[in-house]
Amino acid sequence: MSAVVWISAGSLVAWLWLLLGQGFFWRTDLRLPPRREPDTWPSVCIVVPARDEAAVLPDSLPSLLAQDYPGRAEIFLVDDGSSDGTGGLARALADRHGGLALTVGSPGEPPPGWTGKLWAVRHGMGLARARAPRYLLLTDADIAHEPDNLRELVAAAETSGCELVSQMARLRVESGWERLVVPAFVYFFAQLYPFRWIARRGSRTAAAAGGCVLVSSEAAERAGIPDSIRHAVIDDVSLARAVKRSGGHIWLGLADRVDSVRPYPGLGSLWRMVSRSAYAQLRHSPLLLLGTVLGLALVYLVPPVALLSGLATGHAVPAVLGGLAWLVMTATYVPMLRYYGLPLRLAPLLPFTAFLYLLMTVDSAVQHYRGRGAAWKGRTYARPDPTPDQN
Structure with a gap:
């Protein structure tokens, strides 16, 4: 031959x-695990690192402010050295839309050994710690959530016993290049980190999607998050590995009600991503x-x-x-x-x-x-x- x-x-x-x-990995039917509403809804703090996000914040932050959550929940947006007025815009959006309480903080420049996003997350988690939340929702500034998403995430975590529940947001596919490149990005990610293996206890496969990660405060503290992954560029995968390595049960699947609003209109922006x-x-x-x-x-x-x-x-x-x-x-x-x-x-x-x-x-x-x-x-x-x- x-x-x-x-x-x-x-x-x-x-x-x-x-x-x-x-x-x-090619199947796309994995959604939030079976869930039922808890008798008592645990408290949640939402941490949003944001750097120069004024262009997308009006399409994303109102969706967090409008979360229909029966328990105590509030938002901590961390303005990571923005030059476009991200922090002020966030406060203005909160005043205009109402809803969940919003606190805007600023951590200053990250010290050596830290990526900017994780330094901002650390600051947000520090602000949230005073509220002693049961869960932290780590989400990006370009992610829009349906009003019941926080409720669904918490119900899934409480029912399944998962200490980390993550959904891969549906990315934008409006331009020609987005249609060609974006679905393949998710397809390749799932091929590298099969979602069914991630949820399997005892499996070494671990990953999360940084746009939507609900993690218990106890699991985050046990895994040393975010200090233990302070250098990570691919922070979501590193976070999931740290939680799973410390004994936590994790879950990742595709989202129906979580969307990225960030545009990638040309090949150049997708290439950089x-x-x-x-x-x-x-x-x-x-x-x-x-x-x-x-x-x-x-x-x-x-x-x-x-x-x-x-x-x-x-x-x-x-x-x-x-x-x-x-x-x-x-x-x-x-x-x-x-x-x-x-x-x-x-x-x-x-x-x-x-x-x-x-x-x-x-x-x-x-x-x-x-x-x-x-x-x-x-x-x-x-x-x-x-x-x-x-x-």
């Missing part, structure tokens, strides 16, 4: 494994980068290349193998497109989107070695020194 046939066969085998052996943390995800390892590039090529690029080249040269075996692998790939992507309400004709384009992600990942490494690291809103984070919680 030729090398082309072997490579094509390897790609098909990889896709059969992904279809059946990777926690059914992915590339700022892609190499950090690979622990800044050249070997992991090489393995990732080769893996993406084998799994996503070989099928269409084998099919098209086989048809062009008249070699049936690689064409059939590549076509079958591409068919399985396309079929696994269909549920995600349905979840986002997008046309299924986008499914066969997944190899092209994967190629873009490959380039974004390589660019992330290039920027790291140029000294730019993970850049976000005027801050650049270099590779952190190894610490025990990274193991």
